[in-house]
Amino acid sequence: MIEAINLTKRFGNLTAVDGISFQVDEGEVFGLLGPNGAGKTTTVRMLCCLISKSGGEARIAGYEVGKDPDSLEIRRLIGLVPDNVGLYDDLSAYDNLDFYGKLYECTEEKRKANIQRLLTMLGLWEKKDVLVGTFSKGMKQKLAIARALVHDPKVLFMDEPTANLDPESSKTVRDFILDLKKEKRTIFLNTHNLDEAQRICDRIGILNIKLVAVGTPQDLERSLSGRKTVITLKEASKEVLAALKQLPLEDITVDGNTLTIGVSNPEEQNAAIMEAIVKAGGQVISVNITSSSLEDVYLKLVRRTDS
Amino acid sequence: MKLSKSWVIAAKDFRTFRKKRNVISSLIVVPLIVAILIPLVISFAGHRNGQNGIPATELLTLLPAFAFFYVMIAAYIPTPIASYTIIGEKVEKSLEPLLATPTTDGEILLGKGIAAFLPSLAAVLGGSALFMAVMDLVTRSKIGYYYFPNWNTAAVMFLLAPLAILFSVELNVIVSSRVSDVRTSQQLGALTVLPFAALYVSGELNLVDLGSLSNLLIIAGVLLVVDILLFFVSRATFRREEILTKWK
Numbered sequence: 257m258i259e260a261i262n263l264t265k266r267f268g269n270l271t272a273v274d275g276i277s278f279q280v281d282e283g284e285v286f287g288l289l290g291p292n293g294a295g296k297t298t299t300v301r302m303l304c305c306l307i308s309k310s311g312g313e314a315r316i317a318g319y320e321v322g323k324d325p326d327s328l329e330i331r332r333l334i335g336l337v338p339d340n341v342g343l344y345d346d347l348s349a350y351d352n353l354d355f356y357g358k359l360y361e362c363t364e365e366k367r368k369a370n371i372q373r374l375l376t377m378l379g380l381w382e383k384k385d386v387l388v389g390t391f392s393k394g395m396k397q398k399l400a401i402a403r404a405l406v407h408d409p410k411v412l413f414m415d416e417p418t419a420n421l422d423p424e425s426s427k428t429v430r431d432f433i434l435d436l437k438k439e440k441r442t443i444f445l446n447t448h449n450l451d452e453a454q455r456i457c458d459r460i461g462i463l464n465i466k467l468v469a470v471g472t473p474q475d476l477e478r479s480l481s482g483r484k485t486v487i488t489l490k491e492a493s494k495e496v497l498a499a500l501k502q503l504p505l506e507d508i509t510v511d512g513n514t515l516t517i518g519v520s521n522p523e524e525q526n527a528a529i530m531e532a533i534v535k536a537g538g539q540v541i542s543v544n545i546t547s548s549s550l551e552d553v554y555l556k557l558v559r560r561t562d563s
Numbered sequence: 564m565k566l567s568k569s570w571v572i573a574a575k576d577f578r579t580f581r582k583k584r585n586v587i588s589s590l591i592v593v594p595l596i597v598a599i600l601i602p603l604v605i606s607f608a609g610h611r612n613g614q615n616g617i618p619a620t621e622l623l624t625l626l627p628a629f630a631f632f633y634v635m636i637a638a639y640i641p642t643p644i645a646s647y648t649i650i651g652e653k654v655e656k657s658l659e660p661l662l663a664t665p666t667t668d669g670e671i672l673l674g675k676g677i678a679a680f681l682p683s684l685a686a687v688l689g690g691s692a693l694f695m696a697v698m699d700l701v702t703r704s705k706i707g708y709y710y711f712p713n714w715n716t717a718a719v720m721f722l723l724a725p726l727a728i729l730f731s732v733e734l735n736v737i738v739s740s741r742v743s744d745v746r747t748s749q750q751l752g753a754l755t756v757l758p759f760a761a762l763y764v765s766g767e768l769n770l771v772d773l774g775s776l777s778n779l780l781i782i783a784g785v786l787l788v789v790d791i792l793l794f795f796v797s798r799a800t801f802r803r804e805e806i807l808t809k810w811k
């Protein structure tokens with residue numbers, strides 16, 4: 257549904273997005289994860305035909321981004337929740353949505369039905385006649401999402417839809433995105449919230465000017481080779497540590513009586529570790545396997561590209 | 564290009580103007596003051612030294628120029644409202660979602676043009692009608708008949724003023740979509756009055772006869788051509804990307 261090949265954007269001599277390639281299938285929720293200034297907004301703006309690209313190609317539903325007649329078709333097909341909500345404060349919630357419905361040339365019936373459905377889903381129907389200027393940030397954000405959906409777009413772009421929202425509003429928005437996913441819409445989501453990306457995205461791309469990694473959250477976690485086994489002993493004696501050093505383990509950190517051991521394959525290696533500990537006279541109190549989190553992967557990748 | 568879409572944009576702007584007191588007052592105040600102040604000045608002038616005001620013969624040379632005065636007002640009135648239609652969207656950051664809709668540059672520019680044109684036209688026509696009525700009241704006793712309306716004022720009201728408004732609206736839309744702050748936009752926009760002020764002064768200096776209907780029609784013809792050209796210029800200079808990225 258969305259395809260980018262070597263997509264690049266330069267502002268003067270600053271390269272904001274550097275040759276990124278990825279593909280998003282129909283009905284998929286794709287998250288673009290990256291720190292401030294990584295080029296997330298720039299990428300979305302290029303895909304929405306709002307700014308030109310400096311190089312590479314991109315297609316949405318087969319239409320070419322950057323070609324004139326095609327960009328009109330693309331805009332017909334997509335919905336955008338920009339990073340600034342950009343609502344009209346002097347119009348009511350209903351009128352804001354109705355204005356956009358008209359620009360997408362929806363029939364009056366369709367507009368009415370969609371506006372009512374969306375506002376109801378987002379808990380804003382009672383406020384439909386209230387001026388948007390009086391809305392809270394969370395309400396505005398939800399309204400901006402509703403606005404992007406008035407015309408039933410096939411593809412929805414969202415630029416940090418939960419930034420600046422309190423936990424409860426974030427949850428409403430996230431749940432709403434999950435509902436949209438059930439409707440088989442393709443969703444492209446910019447975020448710097450790892451937890452959010454992990455919870456709602458089918459696949460994640462980690463962006464830091466270049467696209468550093470792409471995959472399912474699980475893939476990415478696994479990609480940071482191995483997981484960790486955390487063992488708490490009654491006493492971390494020299495003998496135990498010496499015995500462990502004999503094993504082909506990646507790294508061992510000792511914190512009091514707790515050992516954190518990097519293992520690439522815990523299912524097989526943990527047995528050997530236990531055996532070595534017991535043979536050396538160690539007494540095991542607890543054993544835990546932790547996988548490296550998406551956070552570890554993210555931080556590692558982003559730091560690597562920064563340096 | 565679909566006219567209906569431009570109209571949707573204009574209709575949206577009309578609704579937001581209603582809430583903007585400074586936009587409304589910018590439309591009403593000047594025409595109202597001019598419509599009342601000038602006739603008052605005329606009626607009180609020349610009363611000193613026991614004289615009986617401005618004599619009728621002199622009035623008849625003064626009055627034709629006042630008709631053209633409204634062309635100047637027409638060029639001035641749209642500046643605040645026309646720059647607001649674009650700058651307002653920039654300030655509310657609503658251009659990004661608007662530009663993401665399948666609306667063409669031409670449709671947006673025409674919509675903005677209509678939004679600024681119609682209220683300005685209403686203000687100028689209302690103001691000039693009031694001006695003529697008050698002026699008639701003040702001068703009737705002197706010259707013995709109602710001077711206004713006449714063919715010249717008809718040409719001014721229904722031809723020159725609309726074309727001057729259009730001229731000003733187009734220039735202001737061009738300026739405000741390219742500059743990056745409100746004040747520059749308003750200052751540059753106010754320059755649209757200059758050519759008309761120059762004409763008005765030339766009229767007063769008897770370099771051009773603005774009392775002649777054929778001269779007014781020639782000016783209108785030139786203005787029409789310029790207006791048409793300006794629409795294409797505005798479309799050619801509308802840069803979506805700059806509008807989005809150059810605004811702080």
Ligand SMILES: Nc1ncnc2c1ncn2[C@@H]1O[C@H](COP(=O)(O)OP(=O)(O)OP(=O)(O)O)[C@@H](O)[C@H]1O
Binds near residue numbers: 296
């Ligand atoms: N109009 C512009 N002119 C010059 N540089 C720009 C422009 N827009 C963005 N940039 C630069 O491009 C880079 C990427 O910006 P972008 O807004 O895409 O980042 P982002 O990932 O969305 O960040 P954030 O998380 O802060 O929203 C930044 O270094 C930014 O300064």
Ligand SMILES: [Mg+2]
Binds near residue numbers: 296297298339415
């Ligand atoms: Mg951003």
